[in-house]
Amino acid sequence: MSTATLERNGVADQSAAEPLLSVNNIEVVYDHVILVLKGVSLQVPKGGIVALLGANGAGKSTTLKAISTLLGSERGEVTKGSITLAGETVHHLTPTQLVRRGVVQVMEGRHCFEHLTVEENLLTGAYTRRDGSAAIRRDLEMVYHYFPRLRERRKALAGYTSGGEQQMCAIGRALMARPRVVLLDEPSMGLAPQLVEEIFEIVAKLNSEEHVTFLLAEQNTNMALRYARFGYVLENGRVVLDGDAESLRNNEDVKEFYLGLGSSGRRSFREIKSYKRRKRWL
Amino acid sequence: METLSAVLVEPFVAIAEAPMFFFEVLIGGLLSGVMYALVALGFVLIFKASGVFNFAQGAMVLFAALFFVGFIDLGWPIWLSLVVTVGVMVLLALVIERAVLRPLVNQDPIILFMATIGITFFLDGFGQTLWGSDVRRLDIGIPDDPLIVAGLYVNQFDIYAAVICGLLVLGLALFFQFTPTGRALRAVADDHQAAMSVGVPLNVIWAIVWTVAGIVGLVAGIMWGAKLGVQFNLALIALKALPVLILGGFTSVPGAIVGGLIIGAGEKVAEVFWGEVLGGAIEDWFAYMLAMVFLLFRPQGLFGEKIIERV
Ligand SMILES: Nc1ncnc2c1ncn2[C@@H]1O[C@H](COP(=O)(O)OP(=O)(O)OP(=O)(O)O)[C@@H](O)[C@H]1O
Ligand SMILES: [Mg+2]
Numbered sequence: 217m218s219t220a221t222l223e224r225n226g227v228a229d230q231s232a233a234e235p236l237l238s239v240n241n242i243e244v245v246y247d248h249v250i251l252v253l254k255g256v257s258l259q260v261p262k263g264g265i266v267a268l269l270g271a272n273g274a275g276k277s278t279t280l281k282a283i284s285t286l287l288g289s290e291r292g293e294v295t296k297g298s299i300t301l302a303g304e305t306v307h308h309l310t311p312t313q314l315v316r317r318g319v320v321q322v323m324e325g326r327h328c329f330e331h332l333t334v335e336e337n338l339l340t341g342a343y344t345r346r347d348g349s350a351a352i353r354r355d356l357e358m359v360y361h362y363f364p365r366l367r368e369r370r371k372a373l374a375g376y377t378s379g380g381e382q383q384m385c386a387i388g389r390a391l392m393a394r395p396r397v398v399l400l401d402e403p404s405m406g407l408a409p410q411l412v413e414e415i416f417e418i419v420a421k422l423n424s425e426e427h428v429t430f431l432l433a434e435q436n437t438n439m440a441l442r443y444a445r446f447g448y449v450l451e452n453g454r455v456v457l458d459g460d461a462e463s464l465r466n467n468e469d470v471k472e473f474y475l476g477l478g479s480s481g482r483r484s485f486r487e488i489k490s491y492k493r494r495k496r497w498l
Numbered sequence: 499m500e501t502l503s504a505v506l507v508e509p510f511v512a513i514a515e516a517p518m519f520f521f522e523v524l525i526g527g528l529l530s531g532v533m534y535a536l537v538a539l540g541f542v543l544i545f546k547a548s549g550v551f552n553f554a555q556g557a558m559v560l561f562a563a564l565f566f567v568g569f570i571d572l573g574w575p576i577w578l579s580l581v582v583t584v585g586v587m588v589l590l591a592l593v594i595e596r597a598v599l600r601p602l603v604n605q606d607p608i609i610l611f612m613a614t615i616g617i618t619f620f621l622d623g624f625g626q627t628l629w630g631s632d633v634r635r636l637d638i639g640i641p642d643d644p645l646i647v648a649g650l651y652v653n654q655f656d657i658y659a660a661v662i663c664g665l666l667v668l669g670l671a672l673f674f675q676f677t678p679t680g681r682a683l684r685a686v687a688d689d690h691q692a693a694m695s696v697g698v699p700l701n702v703i704w705a706i707v708w709t710v711a712g713i714v715g716l717v718a719g720i721m722w723g724a725k726l727g728v729q730f731n732l733a734l735i736a737l738k739a740l741p742v743l744i745l746g747g748f749t750s751v752p753g754a755i756v757g758g759l760i761i762g763a764g765e766k767v768a769e770v771f772w773g774e775v776l777g778g779a780i781e782d783w784f785a786y787m788l789a790m791v792f793l794l795f796r797p798q799g800l801f802g803e804k805i806i807e808r809v
Contacts, residue, residue: 284695286691286694286695289603289604289690289691289694290604291604310699311694311695311697312694312697312698312699314697315695315696315697316697320695320696320697321695322695323691323692323695327689327691327692327695328689328692329684329685329688329689329692329693330688330689331684331687331688332681332684332685332688336681336684336685337685339678339681340681340682340685340693340696340698341696342678343678343682343696343697343698344696344697344698386692389696390695390696392696393696393697
């Protein structure tokens with residue numbers, strides 16, 4: 217056995233022992249009646265990039281909001297299952313408490329503070345920190361280092377910056393909280409392919425250099441599977457497939473439904489007879 | 499014909515003939531407008547930070563003034579009364595956040611609005627039960643004599659009031675612009691979900707804006723109270739802030755200030771120069787009339803939030 221495989225196995229064992237983030241068979245209900253997630257489980261290892269794939273309305277954003285507990289402000293609720301961060305149960309905490317523990321969500325559609333400058337946006341990301349302004353300034357420099365465009369635009373009102381700059385601003389703002397794991401919701405939304413690539417490159421760099429873990433919800437399956445190491449496919453509020461990025465990329469069904477490489481007109485995994493749904497938590 | 503000339507010509511002739519007097523009236527109006535602005539500012543702060551239209555702002559003015567004058571009547575020094583009243587307003591903000599806002603979070607704005615009507619009744623009732631409903635004279639040692647500035651008679655008290663209000667507004671502006679908490683308040687006003695996503699705790703922010711609105715109300719209450727006596731009427735005068743808001747826009751701090759000044763000056767000038775022809779008491783309805791005109795032609799107000807649209 218080569219050292220490479222040994223090391224691999226070592227890492228795999230460790231992450232199997234205790235993932236940084238673990239979602240265990242959760243159900244989410246909006247408005248007390250609308251059941252949206254019907255038992256979703258996933259694991260995010262420390263230092264990983266995990267992709268959460270699926271079509272519109274599959275429940276990707278809902279899953280991320282369940283983790284960050286931002287669901288509460290949308291009348292959503294985790295009614296079953298649990299979510300743990302490094303072993304601690306966290307789904308009953310407030311968003312503030314989660315940010316303090318290092319879980320920050322970058323919401324779909326960017327959500328910059330339009331009437332604040334780019335730099336004020338970034339600084340707001342450091343709201344929960346108590347480690348002093350010197351440390352915060354250092355991280356501001358770090359963000360500008362990864363997103364040089366933000367430095368150029370730092371005095372501009374965020375509302376007047378381009379879509380790509382706003383996405384960078386939103387990611388940078390999350391980084392200012394010194395997160396352990398960033399829940400990144402559709403960073404590619406509405407951006408030109410080149411810009412999407414630029415942003416994913418930066419995400420990969422942040423992952424390898426700053427050791428930020430990412431859980432990435434994406435419809436852009438192709439792009440997500442190029443950068444993620446592991447992926448889950450959600451459909452209708454359930455995980456229907458998971459695997460490392462390599463195997464997902466080569467999976468015929470993923471090719472067909474999500475990479476646009478297929479030929480026949482099938483719509484969903486459920487309609488594929490040969491596909492065996494994995495039973496979880498039985 | 500005659501009435502037309504009386505409305506459209508003669509007042510302007512009067513103004514042209516006695517410009518000094520006109521300026522005195524104008525300045526007097528502007529100075530009292532500062533106080534409308536202050537009450538309106540309390541509304542704007544809460545509305546921006548939480549989307550709640552706080553009907554109780556006027557009641558908070560009365561409530562604060564009642565406590566302040568009550569403490570003074572107990573023989574406490576002014577500074578101590580001030581500090582303790584500020585404490586009362588902080589406590590009030592905390593209680594409102596805890597008992598009213600937090601349980602109603604995510605409810606429709608109309609429900610929160612109704613809740614603030616409830617708060618109004620509570621404040622009016624509780625304040626007057628505690629301190630009585632008699633008119634109380636409030637003397638904070640600012641002289642109320644006319645002063646001659648550049649050949650104009652100006653009321654000294656109004657000048658003090660304007661300076662104090664100006665300082666308060668300046669202080670608030672600096673607080674919002676340059677402190678992390680102020681920045682977080684602006685962030686919440688812009689996008690409360692995004693603010694939550696980076697860990698800004700909305701309930702803390704709400705408690706802070708209600709506190710600030712309470713303190714702004716206290717200053718307004720002290721100024722009005724010193725001028726007119728502390729009495730139930732204060733809560734009603736504060737309703738004049740409504741037309742100020744329509745003029746200035748519900749989400750604009752500069753709008754609240756400019757709107758207050760326009761209404762203050764407008765109603766005084768109208769009263770003095772048009773009062774006779776239009777049968778007097780213009781001051782009572784002028785603000786509402788102006789607001790109505792604005793609603794017809796510029797419903798977002800003078801400074802309604804600039805909506806950023808990129809093309
Ligand atoms: N606040 C809400 N109240 C009620 N239903 C909601 C709410 N938010 C989302 N839903 C529903 O939950 C389902 C999943 O939505 P979600 O936003 O999680 O999907 P998504 O996978 O992120 O889709 P997209 O790719 O379009 O962002 C959808 O059917 C949606 O209509
Ligand atoms: Mg989504």
